[in-house]
Amino acid sequence: MAHSNRSTEIALAVVLTLASAPSASAQRSTRAPNWYAEAAVSIARPLVEDGNGTTVRPGISPVGGITAGWLTGVRTMVTVGLQGGAFSLRLEDGGDSWNGGNAWQVDIMGGVEYQIAGCAERSSRGCTSARGALGGTLLAGSDDVLPFRFGGGRLHPAGALGVTVRLLEKRALSANLLAHAFRLGGSGADNPISTSGTALQFRVGGRYGL
Amino acid sequence: MAYRGISAAALVLVLCASCELPTVPSESPAYEPSLFVDFQTRLIYHWPLGRTISIYTGIAGGSADDDLRAAILSAAAGWNRAVYYREFDIRLVNSPLDADVIFHLDVAPPIVDTNSCEGILLGAGGVTYFCVDEGLTAILSLPLAGSSSAQSRVKFDVTISSDPLQVPTRERFFGIVAHEMGHVLGIASHSSDSADLMFTAPSISQPSARDARTLRWLLHQPSDLDL
Numbered sequence: 001m002a003h004s005n006r007s008t009e010i011a012l013a014v015v016l017t018l019a020s021a022p023s024a025s026a027q028r029s030t031r032a033p034n035w036y037a038e039a040a041v042s043i044a045r046p047l048v049e050d051g052n053g054t055t056v057r058p059g060i061s062p063v064g065g066i067t068a069g070w071l072t073g074v075r076t077m078v079t080v081g082l083q084g085g086a087f088s089l090r091l092e093d094g095g096d097s098w099n100g101g102n103a104w105q106v107d108i109m110g111g112v113e114y115q116i117a118g119c120a121e122r123s124s125r126g127c128t129s130a131r132g133a134l135g136g137t138l139l140a141g142s143d144d145v146l147p148f149r150f151g152g153g154r155l156h157p158a159g160a161l162g163v164t165v166r167l168l169e170k171r172a173l174s175a176n177l178l179a180h181a182f183r184l185g186g187s188g189a190d191n192p193i194s195t196s197g198t199a200l201q202f203r204v205g206g207r208y209g210l
Numbered sequence: 211m212a213y214r215g216i217s218a219a220a221l222v223l224v225l226c227a228s229c230e231l232p233t234v235p236s237e238s239p240a241y242e243p244s245l246f247v248d249f250q251t252r253l254i255y256h257w258p259l260g261r262t263i264s265i266y267t268g269i270a271g272g273s274a275d276d277d278l279r280a281a282i283l284s285a286a287a288g289w290n291r292a293v294y295y296r297e298f299d300i301r302l303v304n305s306p307l308d309a310d311v312i313f314h315l316d317v318a319p320p321i322v323d324t325n326s327c328e329g330i331l332l333g334a335g336g337v338t339y340f341c342v343d344e345g346l347t348a349i350l351s352l353p354l355a356g357s358s359s360a361q362s363r364v365k366f367d368v369t370i371s372s373d374p375l376q377v378p379t380r381e382r383f384f385g386i387v388a389h390e391m392g393h394v395l396g397i398a399s400h401s402s403d404s405a406d407l408m409f410t411a412p413s414i415s416q417p418s419a420r421d422a423r424t425l426r427w428l429l430h431q432p433s434d435l436d437l
Contacts, residue, residue, distance in 0.1 A: 051236025053430035054295045091260065091295045093430055098260020100296065146294045147232065184232035192294060197232035 033068035034077075040064075040176060040205025042085060047184065047199050048146050053093040056100060056146060061087030063203055065107070075115040079133065083107040089145060103141030103148070107180065109133040109160055116163075127166040134159050137182040147184055150191040158182035164207060172209025178202070234294070239427040240420030241406070245330070245398035245435075247346065255349060255435035256396035256428060257310075262299040263394070266306045266364075268314025268321050277383065278370065282313055284415070285388035289395060292422030297429045298395065306354055311366045311394050313387070322352040322367045335377055335386040335411070336370040338393040348436040365437055366394045384415035392421065396428050 044058040065083030072078050084107070089100030111133025119127035136155040141148040162178030179202055186196030244252035257263055267278050279302060286300035303309055312321050327341035327350065341350040354362045368390045370383070377383045389412045401408040406418045417425070 046231055048234060049231045050234040050294065050430075052234070052427060056295070093259055094432070096259045098296075142296070144290065144296045146234065149294055181229070186232075192234045193232045194235060195230065195233040198229035199232060200229070 031070070033070050035210040036067045036069060036172075036207045037210055038063075038065050038067060038081070038083065038176065038205060038207045040178070040203040042087070042180075042201045042203045044087070044201040045199065047089070048193060050146070055092045057090045057092055058103065058201075059088040059090060061085050063105075063205070067207070069113070075119070077113045077129075078111070079113060079131075080110045081107070081133070083109070089141065091145070100145045101142030103139065105140075106138040107135060107158060107160075108138070108155075109135035109158065111135075111160065113164065123166065123169055123172070125166055125169045129164045131162045131164055131176075131178065132160065137180075139182075139184075147193055156182040156184055162203075167206075172207075174207045176203065176205050176207050178205075237423050237427050239424040241401040241403070241408070241424055242399050243397045243424050243428045247342075251346070253342075253346060253398075253434040254396070254428065254431045255398065255437060256431075256433050257298055257437050258433075259295075259297050259429065262301055263311060264301055264303040264309050265311045265313055266303050266309035266321070268312060268318035274315055274317075274372065277380070278313060278315060278387070281384045281387035282391070284384055285391040288388055288416040289391060289425065292417045292425050293429065294426065300391075306364065307361065309364050311368065312364055313368045313370065313390070315372045316369050317372050320355050322362070322364050323355050324352070324367055326353050335382070336368060336390040338390050339367045339369070340365060342435060346435070368394065381415055382413075385412040388412075388415055388417070392417070392425070395425060396433075397421070397424060 040063045042061045042063045046055045046057045048056040063083055063085035065081055067079050067081035069077045069079045084105065086102060086104050088102055091098050091100040111131060113129040113131045115122070115127060115129045117128040118124060119129075121127075135158050137158040138155050139147070143149060158181065160178055160180045162176060164174045164176050167173045167175055179200060181198050181200045183196055184199050185191065185193030244254055246252055265282055267275065267282065269275055282302065290296075290300070306312060306321050314321060324339050329339045329341045331337050331339055341352060342348070343350055349365050351362045352364045352367055354364065370386055370390065371377050377386060385407065389407055392408050397408050400410045401420065403409060403420065404413065406412070407414055407416065407421045408424070
């Protein structure tokens with residue numbers, strides 16, 4: 001657990017340092033952030049697999065959040081974002097399926113976006129940027145279901161990777177495709193998830209400049 | 211440039227998607243939990259996963275009824291802590307018509323007719339009674355006393371002894387109720403380790419780690435008997 005939290009702290013520190021220390025070119029850019037509202041639908045891989053047969057599977061869920069972005073170069077923007085969502089859990093074993101209650105997730109992520117195609121101007125329609133981010137995912141849910149049974153509500157190291165494609169020139173509306181992953185398990189003698197692994201969510205949605 | 215960027219992103223996504231999932235290792239039972247029908251036939255039974263099991267407590271009168279209800283709730287909490295995925299929930303109901311299981315003291319009037327079949331008895335200061343069909347495919351509903359089985363959904367009748375020689379302390383009483391609930395949940399056999407709740411004469415009132423491991427394994431085996 002201590003190791004896991006330490007990794008998250010280091011990841012956050014690196015990202016926030018990047019965000020707070022813009023390059024020389026950024027000195028010429030505006031220091032006020034651009035604000036974006038984001039909304040997406042998340043489709044996830046199972047959260048946990050149990051060797052006895054149970055799979056903990058998150059349902060398709062809405063995710064929303066807000067991101068602040070600082071232009072640090074012609075093609076580069078450094079971002080800090082907060083996203084949250086709620087999802088239901090299905091528990092499956094062979095042909096059986098039963099309700100695992102609801103879970104909540106908050107992501108605190110810092111990252112970088114870099115224009116990779118179609119960006120004659122930042123506002124060009126079709127301008128495509130690659131996104132990468134590091135940070136932490138806070139996960140909470142029913143305390144009678146793994147992974148929340150033993151010390152749920154922890155901050156898990158997280159990373160995200162994806163692309164953003166500008167849809168309109170006159171309005172800052174973009175489509176997002178993002179893979180968000182976080183590490184779970186292996187963090188304590190009591191925790192039966194002794195083999196840590198990666199929970200992965202694919203998010204499809206939009207982003208609007210405020 | 212763009213092509214390379216997208217290709218790299220796609221590659222990372224594919225690698226990430228093939229990452230190992232967070233995993234709980236498989237377990238084996240600490241002791242044999244099957245129902246021994248004969249030397250060649252061992253059967254597993256348990257409730258459908260995710261099921262709420264409704265329990266009605268028979269009325270003997272006095273504080274014993276409150277003790278029985280408290281012991282059932284304590285046992286339910288203990289067995290619930292043993293599992294990881296809310297495989298079952300247990301609630302008390304006010305009518306035997308709504309009950310899947312009857313718990314009662316031996317001095318309380320009978321609620322189900324236990325002469326309707328040659329039942330199977332499992333016990334330790336208490337007795338868990340149930341009936342299996344001839345084809346060994348299902349646990350049958352027990353008819354309520356004075357009515358037909360069609361009106362009943364009761365599958366288990368649990369009798370707890372009120373004999374102070376068998377149940378000398380409140381702790382022992384709670385242990386017997388929790389032990390019988392273990393039979394109701396599917397642990398048909400007894401542990402040979404005296405430190406386990408499912409030992410023939412339990413000295414504890416909550417499932418041990420070995421009891422918990424055995425139940426977790428059992429609940430994810432195919433049930434031979436429909437419930």
